Amino acid sequence: MELNLQGKVAVVTGGSKGIGLATARTLLGEGARVVVASRTTTPELAALVGPDLVHIPADLTDPEVPARAVRHAADVFGGLDILVNNAGGPPPGVRLPRFSFLAPTDTDWQVMFEFNLFSVVRAVRAAIPLMLERGGGAIVNVSSGNARQPGAMNVDYAAAKAGLNNLTVALSEEFGPQGIRVNTVSPGPVRTAWWTEEGGAADILADVAGSNRNDVMDKLAPEMMNLTTGRLVDPQEVADVITLLVSPRSASTTGADFVVDGGFLKAV
Incomplete structure (x- = not known):
């Protein structure tokens, strides 16, 4: 299937490994130009760096950094068409799972929301004006099945991702009429x-x-x-769904949540 991504400009956060790396590699293979924002690089990411893929070191828990990473796409490639907010999960230095609501402290909750929700808010805030300049764009926020499956384990993480799902639909409602599609992809255990x-x-x-x-x-x-x-789940299985969603082939898909979880969620 031709995804019509040739020449599109994308930012992928958390792209040094896992789902983010697989997404960056897939977008590059489809002809997109890609900015990868992550705290560190990896040999796998370094092998992709070239004229159409650049890496910017980025600690996304720093309030100034998400916007800086997004603006880098405009500086290097002249604009922005695609934003994949993949960075998330355990914040730097945090080990998960936690097994009880009583385990995380106030600081743990704050750090979890900074990494999994507020960094997305800041990246999207910077991305929307750039996308509007080009007549539209596509945003995919990588959420989690835990956003829809509450439980005692990792409750702070699940709450942050539930907020991300709500944010996604709100953004879709406001900016869909202006040509910006916003969706979530919710992996299970990857x-x-x-x-x-x-x-x-x-x-x-x-x-x-x-x-x-x-x-x-x-x-x-x-x-x-x-x-x-x-x-x-294999990371590439999630990356394939993300890539389809940011493609013009998904032009009528917005405000939706796509589950790639191996059958983790059972609800209708």
Whole structure:
């Protein structure tokens, strides 16, 4: 399928690994010019850097940085058509999961909202004027199945993502008539660094269950979350949906939430 993304300018936050890296790589392969904003780089991201993909170091919890990253696209490539707010999950230095509402402090809540909600607000605020200059654009906010599946685990994260879902629909309502489409993609558990890195979710759950990291990811986590597919989601599977949503082929899709979760959510 031709996605008609040739020459479009995109910003992808949190694009050094996982879903963000897969999205940046896919957009680049479709002919888009891409700015990746992330705290650090990786060998995989460095291999993509070239005339049509640049990396800007960015700590998105700094209130000034999201707008700076967005404006960089206009400085380097002359404008902005696409914004993928992918950065999220555990803020820098935070280990998840937490197992109770009583676990996170006020500071934990504030940091979680800064990273998962307020950084998006600031990026979108900077992006909309640039998109309006070009007659429209597309924004995808990467949310989570936890936004629609409340529970004691990671309650601060889930609340931030629920706010992101509400924000997405509000933005779609206001700016859709002006040509800016806004949607969410809600992954379930994805086989990313959140799970795979040392000290990550798989290790925390392994300690609780008396298991090991690989068994948690291959068997325990899919069973615990009742995943219909029986496995964690691959980052590329999420990136493919994001890329379709920012394409003109999705011109009548806005204010929607697309679930890519292996069957985690069961509600109609």
